[in-house]
Amino acid sequence: MSDIFPKWTNKLPRAIIVGAVLVGGAVTAGVTYYFTPKYTRVGYQPIQPVAFSHAIHVDQVGLDCRYCHTAVEKSWYSNVPASSTCMNCHNQILKDDPKLEVVRDSFNTGKSIPWVQIHKTPDYVYFNHSVHVNRGVSCVECHGQINKMDEVYHAKPLSMAFCLECHRNPELRLRPTDKITDLNWKWDEDPKKNAEMQKANGTKFVHDWNVRTSQSCSACHR
């Protein structure tokens, strides 16, 4: 009677197990890397209807974030400015520039400019801008160095893990409340010294301001 299974089949179970582990590991690793906001969101840079450069307006002209994003200290929502805000200056400066055609049109017709949303939390997340910027969390912590961007892109993952990182260790992020919109600001130019000062001052802020960052679901989900 000949063998139903040839000899090499003895190795098959081992091969299957090893194969399954490898494939499973690859899938897990793949999902962990590719399916998280770190990969899917960071770097997202849609083309906006108006080629607005934060770098020019903030770094060169020196506008404060709150000149345009007026509601950031009062509302959960940091507003994109109305066309009328742009026209405050651009009715004098570059008033015939073709690049601003869309803005002028919008201002004249009353139709909104359809900016493409970049930073977005899911609908079941209730992020609030005002409570962060009033309590020592700078714009730069979540949005990156917007002041250096010609065109805004998604700089940080804004995932739940990202939020928790800071909610677990707020002392590593808190800064004096008058430096919130100064995106270049550091305690010190020397990174090592900066980190030390951040830790020392942050801990003091946490204590003095009675910062008790919530890590409960209810902090963001309602």
Next chain:
Amino acid sequence: MKTIPPPCPEPDTGPKYWRSLDQLADKPEFRQWLEREFPEGASEFTDAVSRRYFVKIMSASFLLAGLGATGCRRPVENIMPFAKQPENYIHGVPQKYATAMPIRGTAIPLVVESNDGRPTKIEGNALHPDSNGGTDHFAQASVLNLYDPDRSMRFAKQGGVTAKREEALDFLSSVAQQAAGNGGAGLCFLSERTNSPSRDRVQKLIAAKYPQAKWFVYEPVDFDIAREAATVAFGKPVTPYFKFDEAEIILSLDSDFLALEENAYLNIRRFAKTRRLAKAGDKMSRLYVVEGLFTLTGANADNRLRVATSQVQGIAAHIALAIVKDSSLQAPLQAMADAVKLTAAQQSWVAECAKDLAHSGAKAVVVAGYRQPLEAHLIAHAINSALGAVGTTVALQDYDRPANGTLAELAEQLNAGSVDTLVILGGNPVYNAPADLNWTVAQGKAKTVIRLGYYEDETTASKTAPTLWHLPQAHYLESWGDARTADGTVAPVQPLIQPLFGGLTELEVLARLGGLEKTNPHDIVRETFRGLAGDDENKWRKFLHDGFLAGSAAKAGGASLSFSAVAARLGAAKTANAPTSNSLEVVFYRSHAMDDGRYANNGWLQETPDPITKLVWDNAVLMSPATADALGVGKFKAEARNNEASAGLFENQIVEVSIGARKVEGPVWIQPGMADNVVGISLGYGRKVDWRIARGQHKEGTGFDGYRLRTAAAPYIAAGAKVTGTSATRALASTQEHGAMEGRPIIREANLAQFEKNPQFAVALNTHEPPAPLNQPIYKNPFDEFKKRGVHQWGMVIDLNTCVGCSACVLACQSENNIPIAGKDQVRRGREMSWIRLDRYFSGNVNDPQAAFQVMLCQHCEAAPCENVCPVNATAHNEEGLNVMAYNRCVGTRYCSNNCPYKVRRFNYLDFNRRPLDSLKGPVYSMPILNSVDGEWELARWWKNPDRGLKPDEEWDLLALVKNPDVTVRMRGVMEKCSFCLQRIEQAKIAQKVKAGPSGDVQVPEGVIKTACQQACPAGAITFGNLNDANSEVSKAKQNPRNYTVLDYLATKPRTTYLARVRNPNPNIKDSYETMPGTTDEYVKKNHVKGDPFATHHGSDHGAPAAAGKGGHH
């Protein structure tokens, strides 16, 4: 190379997106990309998609192209800022406006929250001199009517043909011109009862212009009888205003003043003030109720006398005889009293009640209800006068209103053919006019009918008039107007939104018909205000800001009873024989949910259980167990104190109720506590329309129409009725299939004497609960450490002594927390979604039981049993003691609900928010996937747009507008429950932190946070706040000796505790409750308690009285 897309491109929805890829595939760039090893860059493509994104999508597209796997990518969303920034508008910060809800002869002062221009939540105006911020449940639900997809959205002429707005307005001008020519001859106005200074002024202006025009008012449920009676009794036009907070002894003559009378929410507030007991020795009022139905007021009575509704006036006469000494009244009172034969027990009841009233004197008050004839009201006034209560507990407000005719008079005129143009402003007479007026025919005799209506309802559908114009009416949240609140204070009705469908207000229609110079309602109101308060612009602004005109309350002038007028009217009183089982008495009453039918299409109210029957989506033929036995109809389970249910489902026999030739059919519901041989029918159901919620009398319809039995002569009490059983049954949905507590101390009650003896009686009852398996948990509760991180610790106390069971909290919660409507069929399956359950228990004698109410909501246990069993940690504690739900984490195992001892969790069995409203009617909810709508299979539709659901587009948009943006709208398969209004807590905390800035002052001050239920509660029965603050109201309430924990023996340490109920019956009235309340009696018998159940047992397992504050923080 970049391109700038046009300013308003169409949104990139799923199918379009994939189509654009297909188009791309033909482009040379695409082929080039395919041939290359690495793509050069997405910027080559003309699509506004980044390279990274494009590559990712392309790889998926080869697998899924055409299937539309849009769920794999985040859709591109646009931010659409204003072109020109409006002043004082911050996106994301809700705005609040003061306004008022006019309702019949009164108005409720309100503050309405608007989110991005959508009115979403209604609250009472606490600034108003006659308000604590509470409202009734109708006001809470009225915001849903604004977004009703069935409301009138167009102007229509004869035959329902859509007309242009201009056309309709031109027609109104032509009527005005004609009337100006002939002085208004043949012009009749029929309106609802209103109490608006502007409305009165406009009517006077028009009446002066058209002296021949006639004015009529009709309300199917009319509270004007109180004014009418007071005017007769005191010989001048006055409105009685009852100050129950000043009263020690209250006698209600069939008056449901705590629920369904006019201004009930005010009465509740005032009544509650006399029921707050902080310690032994505190004073408490005593409420006597004489009634035929079992009303909410009766359920709150300390002593209740159950007699047929028609006999109430006779009982009143008996009581009056003992108190009123004026000789002219003796004879007529004696005659009325003689018509009612009293049993010995009733005699003693009446005598003791009269003695109590007389003893209390000016601190007593007697009120009669709207169902009672004028004579009962006159007797009440006579007693009040004799007691000296007029001026203390009864205030008489001067009152000056134009006189109007009645509906019966108008019908006469119509039948005589003397009406050319009939203007019907609001109301719905074809549906709710008395049956004997034959209104449909009468209305058809007018040459032209102009109808201003919120719905295209029965009155509009009636096609008998030669010319019929329908004008859409604006919701009060869309209208300019004004109104007088209960105390006579003028309040503005200001719009929060432009009329959604171009509706008109009553003021504007009247002004146009009157050919007045100003037709804009804002200008009319402004001018009225000028007349009231002068030309000062600042006063007007303050008026709009505050929501009332200070100092405009009606003057309470003195008046003395005109005995001769009262005697004359009483002498002519009609008396009725007591009903028998062959000649029953039908009592029609205002529905707790539908009012008179005006809220029939309001799903929130349809699904609010009637506080006594606990029925939803239906009315029923109510009768007492003895009557049902005598008639041989219905089934009743005495032990459960409820109607017989099979497997929790009620299938009730349909009976025919006939009075003469008129008859209606409806399911019988046996209601313990009703007077024998009385049949109760609530009005407002059985609409002859085919809307999404309100439906006619077919299987899926909502209730039956009681108006078909009503006559103009006997609008509330009809004698000589017969009830015969049929073989048919009707499925009813009730949210409580068991009326008894079975002796468990869930609601704890004592009589006042027992409370005085042992104020901590409620805690004493812990000892008789089943023994706790372990008094100390084996493991340390991790929460004890965790809670140290919290700045606040939230807790709630609910006072069962002031709660009357009005349901305002239930509706407030529904509105605040985006709670969906489940539908009758789903409620029958126990799938109602309301986060607050208002439990109603009966105890004692089945024929004459006591009722008690308990608001049951998530107790926020510190040692929450639900949390331990959640496999995905979707329900967990936060550091401030809230038991929170993360909906996005919930996978729907329902273990938590299974493990909850209080049964307060609700599960979204279906996608309630995405169903079309008309599928709520049941009986079968079609499977969402296997259904075809308009020839398109549901599955295909779902692939294209998973967000849309089965709803028709317009309905979807409208209903989305009522949602609170701060609360997640839950989907199918998700558990939900009371969150202590987490969104309000978080908002208050954030506001405080913003205010604190770089400082440590982050504790939210007392009084800033009010949960929606607490805010709406007119009684102030709910206290919520920070337990860490020893001075907070809630901390003080937890120190109240009556404080106890429901199911204490489970050691779940709830944050919500209750203050036990204390009844104050007259010890001299022997009605078997004089020694102890029915629930306690049941408890004693069930647990075989020997001796005093309220005595404190020392050395027991459970809390000694010192542990009264078992609120959770110890």
